Amino acid sequence: xxxxxxxxxxxxxxxxxxxxxxxxxxxxxxxxxxxxxxxxxxxxxxxxxxxxxxxxxxxxxxxxxxxxxxxxxxxxxxxxxxxxxxxxxxxxxxxxxxxxxxxxxxxxxxxxxxxxxxxxxxxxxxxxxxxxxxxxxxxxxxxxxxxxxxxxxxxxxxxxxxxxxxxxxxxxxxxxxxxxxxxxxxxxxxxxxxxxxxxxxxxxxxxxxxxxxxxxxxxxxxxxxxxxxxxxxxxxxxxxxxxxxxxxxxxxxxxxxxxxxxxxxxxxxxxxxxxxxxxxxxxxxxxxxxxxxxxxxxxxxxxxxxxxxxxxxxxxxxxxxxxxxxxxxxxxxxxxxxxxxxxxxxxxxxxxxxxxxxxxxxxxxxxxxxxxxxxxxxxxxxxxxxxxxxxxxxxxxxxxxxxxxxxxxxxxxxxxxx
Numbered sequence: 054x055x056x057x058x059x060x061x062x063x064x065x066x067x068x069x070x071x072x073x074x075x076x077x078x079x080x081x082x083x084x085x086x087x088x089x090x091x092x093x094x095x096x097x098x099x100x101x102x103x104x105x106x107x108x109x110x111x112x113x114x115x116x117x118x119x120x121x122x123x124x125x126x127x128x129x130x131x132x133x134x135x136x137x138x139x140x141x142x143x144x145x146x147x148x149x150x151x152x153x154x155x156x157x158x159x160x161x162x163x164x165x166x167x168x169x170x171x172x173x174x175x176x177x178x179x180x181x182x183x184x185x186x187x188x189x190x191x192x193x194x195x196x197x198x199x200x201x202x203x204x205x206x207x208x209x210x211x212x213x214x215x216x217x218x219x220x221x222x223x224x225x226x227x228x229x230x231x232x233x234x235x236x237x238x239x240x241x242x243x244x245x246x247x248x249x250x251x252x253x254x255x256x257x258x259x260x261x262x263x264x265x266x267x268x269x270x271x272x273x274x275x276x277x278x279x280x281x282x283x284x285x286x287x288x289x290x291x292x293x294x295x296x297x298x299x300x301x302x303x304x305x306x307x308x309x310x311x312x313x314x315x316x317x318x319x320x321x322x323x324x325x326x327x328x329x330x331x332x333x334x335x336x337x338x339x340x341x342x343x344x345x346x347x348x349x350x351x352x353x354x355x356x357x358x359x360x361x362x363x364x365x366x367x368x369x370x371x372x373x374x375x376x377x378x379x380x381x382x383x384x385x386x387x388x389x390x391x392x393x394x395x396x397x398x399x400x401x402x403x404x405x406x407x408x409x410x411x412x413x414x415x416x417x418x419x420x421x422x423x424x425x426x427x428x429x430x431x432x433x434x435x436x437x438x439x440x441x442x443x444x445x446x447x448x449x450x451x452x453x454x455x456x457x458x459x460x461x462x463x464x465x466x467x468x469x470x471x
Contacts, residue, residue, distance in 0.1 A: 054377065054457045056384075062468040066422065069462050074423030078459045081236070081401030082450040083310055086370050090363065091312040094353040100345060108344035114335055115328075120318070120347040126357045128265055128306050129281050130322040136331070138319050139342050142307035143186055145319045146262060149303055150190050152334050153226060153260065159300045159326040160257025165226070176221055178228035180208040182404060182432035182443050184236040184264070187229040191434070197224075198434035207232065207242035210249045217255045227260045233279055234267040237404045237432060237445040239397025241277035251285035257296045265306040267400040269364045272372045277398055283322065300324045308350060310401065311363065318342075318350055371401075374448045378403055378460040385464035391471045392464075403446040404432075405463070411470045412441045418466040424459050 057072075058065035100108045103119050115121065116137030125135035138145060152158075154165045154175065165175050177191050181200045191198050199216060202209045208230070217225060230250070232242040242250075250261060263282050271277070282302045289298040300323070308317035321331065354360050379396045382405070386392050394405045407415055412429035419426050427445040430436040446463065448456050 054381065057458060057461055058465065062465055065465045066418070066469055069424075069458075069465060070422040072423075072458075074458065074462070076423060076451060076455050076459045076462075077425045078447050078451065078456075078463075079425050079427050080450070081310075081447045083314055083367075084370065084450050084452070087310075087367055087449070088313060090366050091353065094312060094349050097349045097352045099348060099352060102344065102348060108348050111340045113344055114332065114339070114341050116342060117344055117347045117351065119351045123351055123354065123356065123360075124306065124308075124318070124320045125322065127360055128268060128304055128320060128322055129279070130283050130304060134283060134322050134324070134328065136321040136328060136335075137342070137347055138321060138335075139339075140307075140315070140317050140319065140346075141309060142264065142266060142305050142319045143190075145305055145307075145321055146187070146264065147190050148334065149260075149262070149305075149321075149331070150194065150196070150227070152331065154194060156330070156334070158258055158260065159324075159330055160296055162258075174224060175226045176224040178208075178213060178216060178225060179434050180229065180231075180235070181434070182238050182445075183229060183434075184231055185427075185431040185436075187262075187264070188434050188436075199225075200434055201228075203235070203238055203240060205240060207235075207240060207246035210246055210253075214249075214253055217253060217259075223256060225255070226258060227262060229262050229264065231264045231266060232282075233265060233277055234270060234397055234400030236266065236400065237402035237427075239395055239400050239402065239404060241398070242279065244280055247280050247282060247285060251282065251298060251301065252289040254295075257300070259301065261302045263302050263304045265304060266310070268306055269311060269360055270367070270401065271364065271399045272368050272375065273398045283324070287324075300326050303327065311360065311367075312350060312353070316346060318347060371449045374451075374453050374456045375403060377453055377457050378446060378448050381457055381460040382464055385461065386467060389468070389471070392467045401447065401449050403448055405444040405446055407442050407444060407467055408471060409440045409442045411467070412438060412444055414470045415463070415466045416444065418469065419462055422462060424462040426459075426463065 058068040120137040121135045122132040125132040176197045179198045286298045286301045304322035306320040416429045430438045432443045
């Protein structure tokens with residue numbers, strides 16, 4: 054696309070202001086065309102499950118057997134290790150964190166101090182750049198967040214292992230991971246990083262939150278692949294006097310960006326001990342999930358090949374938007390030593406690293422001309438990016454023309470503050 058403006062960065066900025074723009078690039082939401090792909094699901098009125106049970110009634114606390122098979126295969130884990138629950142994986146992660154604070158997970162010998170004294174304050178490891186809503190959960194419950202640098206292969210495992218061998222090791226009760234097309238870096242963890250996460254030494258109550266939010270969201274063929282983390286943990290070597298690592302990982306997924314964001318399913322896979330522990334919480338809070346919605350998803354998606362075909366249709370809609378954003382950034386900023394970006398092979402975000410000390414100014418300037426970007430600092434715990442350099446460009450929701458304008462405006466603001 055040709056530039057919408059011309060002249061110096063300041064002149065182009067004023068031209069953009071005169072356009073009275075109202076563009077929102079803050080959140081990674083599916084666009085209407087993506088949501089339309091799942092509209093046929095709304096016409097499915099069947100309510101009898103494969104076992105003959107009536108899905109209009111109570112039951113199946115762990116999810117329909119056919120849904121557990123389908124989404125277990127989607128996440129690459131056995132159906133027996135899979136629960137299919139309600140809408141939103143964020144809700145599931147929140148509940149898992151909260152239950153870890155107030156009950157003893159398998160292998161744990163204590164309950165965390167609800168007042169979080171310095172002597173017994175829980176700590177989470179947070180790869181950065183990372184997902185702001187992970188950080189929000191931690192901040193809500195007073196959990197200390199320790200940033201872990203990201204590398205092109207995933208979190209810096211030397212840094213992770215150093216923390217787990219240091220003075221805080223008994224306080225670290227978990228670690229956030231978005232291992233495939235990580236939000237927002239787009240990085241997929243290497244097999245070696247996955248292996249080291251499974252095998253590293255820590256105490257039995259430690260849990261990895263394996264957030265597979267973008268598991269099927271490939272934009273290139275073939276897509277990136279991950280090993281089965283449950284299997285890696287189950288087979289991880291350990292000393293004879295140490296417990297097995299089988300309970301180490303919580304695998305989390307959802308259909309929020311597969312079917313309907315407001316009416317999807319979340320998926321929880323883990324060891325049998327962890328499932329039994331979480332089932333006690335489910336039994337206390339619900340009579341059962343929305344089985345009608347689960348049955349609709351099974352009837353609509355059918356099998357893992359059906360999910361893959363459906364996701365290729367998603368990719369056909371959003372990949373041109375990503376291509377457009379990257380082409381415009383290259384046109385405007387390529388070789389300028391002003392900003393750097395990485396074109397991900399999947400997921401929902403385009404990460405942009407600006408010159409140090411510029412991210413807040415760029416985001417504020419863009420807002421003044423009607424282009425909302427994700428707030429600077431959102432990629433880091435407590436909203437504090439110590440180098441003030443990272444931005445996140447969400448390209449999926451707006452139409453391509455608006456993506457182009459948003460990318461041009463972002464580039465103009467970056468040039469203006471260089």
